Amino acid sequence: GENVEQHPSTLSVQEGDSAVIKCTYSDSASNYFPWYKQELGKGPQLIIDIRSNVGEKKDQRIAVTLNKTAKHFSLHITETQPEDSAVYFCAARLHQTGANNLFFGTGTRLTVIP
Amino acid sequence: EAGVAQSPRYKIIEKRQSVAFWCNPISGHATLYWYQQILGQGPKLLIQFQNNGVVDDSQLPKDRFSAERLKGVDSTLKIQPAKLEDSAVYLCASSLVTYEQYFGPGTRLTVT
Numbered sequence: 001g002e003n004v005e006q007h008p009s010t011l012s013v014q015e016g017d018s019a020v021i022k023c024t025y026s027d028s029a030s031n032y033f034p035w036y037k038q039e040l041g042k043g044p045q046l047i048i049d050i051r052s053n054v055g056e057k058k059d060q061r062i063a064v065t066l067n068k069t070a071k072h073f074s075l076h077i078t079e080t081q082p083e084d085s086a087v088y089f090c091a092a093r094l095h096q097t098g099a100n101n102l103f104f105g106t107g108t109r110l111t112v113i114p
Numbered sequence: 115e116a117g118v119a120q121s122p123r124y125k126i127i128e129k130r131q132s133v134a135f136w137c138n139p140i141s142g143h144a145t146l147y148w149y150q151q152i153l154g155q156g157p158k159l160l161i162q163f164q165n166n167g168v169v170d171d172s173q174l175p176k177d178r179f180s181a182e183r184l185k186g187v188d189s190t191l192k193i194q195p196a197k198l199e200d201s202a203v204y205l206c207a208s209s210l211v212t213y214e215q216y217f218g219p220g221t222r223l224t225v226t
Contacts (some may be wrong), residue, residue, distance in 0.1 A: 004156075032213050043205055043217035044157065051213075075210060089156050093213070099170045102215060104156025114120070 001029045002094045006105025011093050013080050021108045023090035024072040032093035033066060034102070037086045044089060048075070073090045080112045116140065118218030120206050126224045132194035135221045139187070139208030145169075147215060148181055148191050149205040157205055157217075163189065196225045 003026040013019050025033075029050045031052040036044035050057045050073065057064050061080075066073040077084055087109050091102040119138040124176040127133050139146050144165050149157035160170040160179065174181070178197070183189040193200055203220040 006156075034214070036217075041219075043207075043219045046214060046216060049214065091156070096170075100147075100209065100213070100215070101159050101170055102157075102159070102163060106156055107154075 002030055002092050002101075002103040004092050004103050004105045006090050006108060008108060009106065010109045010111070012111045012113060015080060015082060017080055019077045019080055019084070019110055019112075021075045021088055021090070021110075022032075022072060023074070023092075023105050024070075025092040025103075027072065027092075027094055028068075028071065029095045030092040030103075031095045033064070034091050035062075035064060035075050036056060036089045036104075038089060038107075039086045047088075062085065077110075080110075082112050082114050085110055085112045118206055118208055118216055120204075120218040120221055121154035122221055123219065124222050126226065127196055129198055129225050132192065133196055133223060134190050134192045134208040135204050135206075135223075136189070137189045137206030137218060139189075139206070139214055140210075143210050143216075144186070145209045145211075146183055146189050146201040147207040147209075147216075148189070149207065151205055151220070153202070160191070195225075196223075198225050201225045218222075 034049035038044045063076045087107045090105045137205045146163045148160045151157040162169040163183040181191045207215040207217045209215045
Protein backbone atom coordinates (compact mmCIF):
# COMPACT_ATOMS: atom_id res chain seq x y z
CA GLY A 1 0.00 0.00 0.00
CA GLU A 2 0.88 3.66 0.36
CA ASN A 3 2.26 5.43 3.43
CA VAL A 4 1.65 9.18 3.77
CA GLU A 5 3.42 11.21 6.43
CA GLN A 6 2.32 14.74 7.32
CA HIS A 7 4.06 17.52 9.25
CA PRO A 8 3.62 19.43 11.44
CA SER A 9 0.84 17.94 13.55
CA THR A 10 -0.05 21.39 14.92
CA LEU A 11 0.62 24.84 13.51
CA SER A 12 -0.21 28.26 14.94
CA VAL A 13 0.15 31.43 12.87
CA GLN A 14 -0.82 35.04 13.24
CA GLU A 15 -3.64 36.30 11.06
CA GLY A 16 -2.25 37.48 7.76
CA ASP A 17 0.83 35.25 7.89
CA SER A 18 1.41 32.23 5.66
CA ALA A 19 1.06 28.58 6.64
CA VAL A 20 2.83 25.62 5.05
CA ILE A 21 1.99 21.95 5.59
CA LYS A 22 4.18 19.21 4.14
CA CYS A 23 3.51 15.60 3.19
CA THR A 24 5.60 12.76 1.86
CA TYR A 25 4.43 9.57 0.20
CA SER A 26 6.13 6.25 -0.32
CA ASP A 27 4.81 4.74 -3.56
CA SER A 28 5.94 6.30 -6.83
CA ALA A 29 2.79 4.88 -8.49
CA SER A 30 0.63 7.44 -6.65
CA ASN A 31 -0.73 9.93 -9.17
CA TYR A 32 -3.25 12.22 -7.44
CA PHE A 33 -2.84 14.33 -4.31
CA PRO A 34 -5.85 16.09 -2.74
CA TRP A 35 -5.96 18.28 0.33
CA TYR A 36 -8.94 18.31 2.67
CA LYS A 37 -10.04 20.75 5.36
CA GLN A 38 -12.03 19.31 8.25
CA GLU A 39 -13.86 21.50 10.72
CA LEU A 40 -15.14 20.21 14.03
CA GLY A 41 -18.12 17.91 13.61
CA LYS A 42 -17.99 18.00 9.81
CA GLY A 43 -16.73 15.77 7.05
CA PRO A 44 -13.53 16.55 5.14
CA GLN A 45 -13.95 19.24 2.49
CA LEU A 46 -11.86 19.07 -0.68
CA ILE A 47 -10.01 22.40 -1.01
CA ILE A 48 -7.43 21.77 -3.71
CA ASP A 49 -5.83 18.86 -5.53
CA ILE A 50 -2.99 18.18 -7.92
CA ARG A 51 -2.25 15.41 -10.38
CA SER A 52 1.15 13.89 -10.94
CA ASN A 53 1.66 15.56 -14.32
CA VAL A 54 1.55 19.04 -12.74
CA GLY A 55 4.13 20.67 -10.47
CA GLU A 56 2.08 23.46 -8.95
CA LYS A 57 -1.54 24.58 -8.72
CA LYS A 58 -3.01 27.72 -7.20
CA ASP A 59 -6.52 28.77 -6.23
CA GLN A 60 -6.75 32.25 -4.70
CA ARG A 61 -4.99 32.07 -1.32
CA ILE A 62 -4.12 28.39 -1.42
CA ALA A 63 -1.54 26.59 -3.52
CA VAL A 64 -0.12 23.11 -3.72
CA THR A 65 3.29 22.04 -4.99
CA LEU A 66 4.41 18.55 -5.95
CA ASN A 67 7.93 17.16 -6.23
CA LYS A 68 7.62 13.68 -7.74
CA THR A 69 11.33 12.97 -7.56
CA ALA A 70 11.44 13.56 -3.82
CA LYS A 71 7.91 12.17 -3.35
CA HIS A 72 6.65 15.14 -1.38
CA PHE A 73 3.92 17.74 -1.75
CA SER A 74 2.99 20.83 0.22
CA LEU A 75 0.00 23.05 0.94
CA HIS A 76 0.57 26.79 1.13
CA ILE A 77 -2.03 29.16 2.56
CA THR A 78 -1.28 32.88 2.27
CA GLU A 79 -2.91 35.78 4.12
CA THR A 80 -4.41 33.42 6.67
CA GLN A 81 -7.74 34.27 8.27
CA PRO A 82 -9.37 32.96 11.47
CA GLU A 83 -11.81 30.92 9.37
CA ASP A 84 -8.84 28.96 8.02
CA SER A 85 -8.52 27.36 11.47
CA ALA A 86 -9.27 23.64 11.05
CA VAL A 87 -7.56 20.27 10.64
CA TYR A 88 -5.99 19.78 7.23
CA PHE A 89 -5.35 16.36 5.70
CA CYS A 90 -3.21 15.47 2.73
CA ALA A 91 -3.84 12.28 0.78
CA ALA A 92 -2.35 10.26 -2.03
CA ARG A 93 -4.16 8.11 -4.56
CA LEU A 94 -2.36 4.92 -5.47
CA HIS A 95 -2.93 4.17 -9.13
CA GLN A 96 -4.63 0.79 -9.33
CA THR A 97 -6.98 -0.35 -12.05
CA GLY A 98 -10.54 0.55 -11.05
CA ALA A 99 -9.66 1.41 -7.47
CA ASN A 100 -9.56 4.95 -6.15
CA ASN A 101 -8.15 4.39 -2.68
CA LEU A 102 -6.98 7.56 -0.96
CA PHE A 103 -4.34 7.15 1.72
CA PHE A 104 -4.50 10.00 4.23
CA GLY A 105 -1.91 11.66 6.40
CA THR A 106 -2.47 12.08 10.12
CA GLY A 107 -3.62 15.69 9.87
CA THR A 108 -2.37 19.16 10.83
CA ARG A 109 -4.36 21.28 13.25
CA LEU A 110 -4.00 24.87 12.05
CA THR A 111 -4.85 27.70 14.41
CA VAL A 112 -4.95 31.25 13.07
CA ILE A 113 -4.60 33.77 15.88
CA PRO A 114 -6.53 37.01 15.30
CA GLU B 115 -26.26 20.66 -5.75
CA ALA B 116 -27.00 18.63 -2.64
CA GLY B 117 -24.03 17.02 -0.93
CA VAL B 118 -23.55 13.53 0.44
CA ALA B 119 -26.19 12.74 3.07
CA GLN B 120 -25.60 10.43 6.02
CA SER B 121 -27.71 9.26 8.92
CA PRO B 122 -27.78 9.00 11.80
CA ARG B 123 -25.29 11.69 12.82
CA TYR B 124 -24.62 10.13 16.19
CA LYS B 125 -25.07 6.63 17.61
CA ILE B 126 -24.24 5.14 20.99
CA ILE B 127 -24.44 1.36 21.42
CA GLU B 128 -23.10 -1.26 23.77
CA LYS B 129 -20.47 -3.73 22.66
CA ARG B 130 -21.82 -6.83 20.93
CA GLN B 131 -24.82 -4.88 19.64
CA SER B 132 -25.38 -4.21 15.96
CA VAL B 133 -25.62 -0.88 14.15
CA ALA B 134 -26.29 0.34 10.63
CA PHE B 135 -25.38 3.55 8.85
CA TRP B 136 -27.01 4.97 5.74
CA CYS B 137 -25.53 7.06 2.93
CA ASN B 138 -27.04 8.84 -0.06
CA PRO B 139 -24.36 10.04 -2.50
CA ILE B 140 -24.36 13.10 -4.70
CA SER B 141 -26.79 12.60 -7.57
CA GLY B 142 -25.14 10.95 -10.54
CA HIS B 143 -22.03 9.80 -8.69
CA ALA B 144 -21.38 6.20 -9.62
CA THR B 145 -18.64 5.58 -7.08
CA LEU B 146 -19.30 5.42 -3.35
CA TYR B 147 -16.85 4.93 -0.50
CA TRP B 148 -17.05 4.17 3.21
CA TYR B 149 -14.21 5.38 5.41
CA GLN B 150 -13.48 4.92 9.11
CA GLN B 151 -11.89 7.86 10.94
CA ILE B 152 -10.58 7.13 14.40
CA LEU B 153 -10.10 10.17 16.63
CA GLY B 154 -6.87 11.98 15.79
CA GLN B 155 -6.25 10.06 12.58
CA GLY B 156 -6.96 10.47 8.90
CA PRO B 157 -9.79 8.55 7.23
CA LYS B 158 -9.13 4.94 6.23
CA LEU B 159 -10.97 3.33 3.34
CA LEU B 160 -13.20 0.40 4.25
CA ILE B 161 -14.95 -0.30 0.96
CA GLN B 162 -15.40 1.21 -2.51
CA PHE B 163 -18.43 0.57 -4.75
CA GLN B 164 -18.69 1.25 -8.46
CA ASN B 165 -22.43 1.29 -9.16
CA ASN B 166 -23.63 -1.96 -7.50
CA GLY B 167 -20.31 -3.76 -7.52
CA VAL B 168 -17.52 -3.84 -4.95
CA VAL B 169 -14.20 -2.52 -6.32
CA ASP B 170 -12.09 -2.71 -3.16
CA ASP B 171 -12.96 -4.14 0.25
CA SER B 172 -9.49 -5.27 1.24
CA GLN B 173 -9.55 -3.26 4.49
CA LEU B 174 -13.07 -4.17 5.55
CA PRO B 175 -13.16 -6.47 8.63
CA LYS B 176 -15.51 -8.91 6.99
CA ASP B 177 -16.13 -10.96 10.12
CA ARG B 178 -18.16 -8.09 11.57
CA PHE B 179 -18.59 -5.41 8.91
CA SER B 180 -20.80 -5.63 5.85
CA ALA B 181 -21.93 -3.12 3.25
CA GLU B 182 -24.30 -3.08 0.37
CA ARG B 183 -25.34 -0.69 -2.36
CA LEU B 184 -28.57 -1.81 -3.86
CA LYS B 185 -29.70 -0.20 -7.13
CA GLY B 186 -26.41 1.66 -7.38
CA VAL B 187 -27.50 4.66 -5.29
CA ASP B 188 -27.92 4.50 -1.49
CA SER B 189 -25.65 2.38 0.64
CA THR B 190 -25.70 0.91 4.13
CA LEU B 191 -22.79 -0.11 6.30
CA LYS B 192 -23.45 -2.55 9.14
CA ILE B 193 -21.41 -3.64 12.11
CA GLN B 194 -22.40 -6.83 13.94
CA PRO B 195 -21.31 -7.38 16.66
CA ALA B 196 -19.67 -4.08 17.58
CA LYS B 197 -16.43 -3.89 19.56
CA LEU B 198 -15.05 -1.04 21.64
CA GLU B 199 -12.39 -0.35 18.99
CA ASP B 200 -15.11 0.36 16.42
CA SER B 201 -15.73 3.73 18.08
CA ALA B 202 -15.00 6.20 15.29
CA VAL B 203 -16.58 8.50 12.74
CA TYR B 204 -17.87 6.64 9.70
CA LEU B 205 -17.64 8.78 6.60
CA CYS B 206 -19.32 8.22 3.28
CA ALA B 207 -17.90 9.80 0.13
CA SER B 208 -18.83 9.76 -3.54
CA SER B 209 -17.18 10.65 -6.80
CA LEU B 210 -18.28 11.21 -10.39
CA VAL B 211 -15.05 9.98 -11.86
CA THR B 212 -12.04 8.37 -10.24
CA TYR B 213 -10.41 11.41 -8.70
CA GLU B 214 -12.32 14.01 -6.68
CA GLN B 215 -14.08 12.49 -3.68
CA TYR B 216 -16.71 14.45 -1.76
CA PHE B 217 -17.46 13.53 1.83
CA GLY B 218 -20.62 13.57 3.88
CA PRO B 219 -20.80 14.86 7.49
CA GLY B 220 -20.18 11.42 8.98
CA THR B 221 -21.76 9.31 11.71
CA ARG B 222 -20.06 9.39 15.09
CA LEU B 223 -20.28 5.92 16.68
CA THR B 224 -19.54 5.36 20.34
CA VAL B 225 -19.36 1.77 21.57
CA THR B 226 -19.54 1.40 25.36
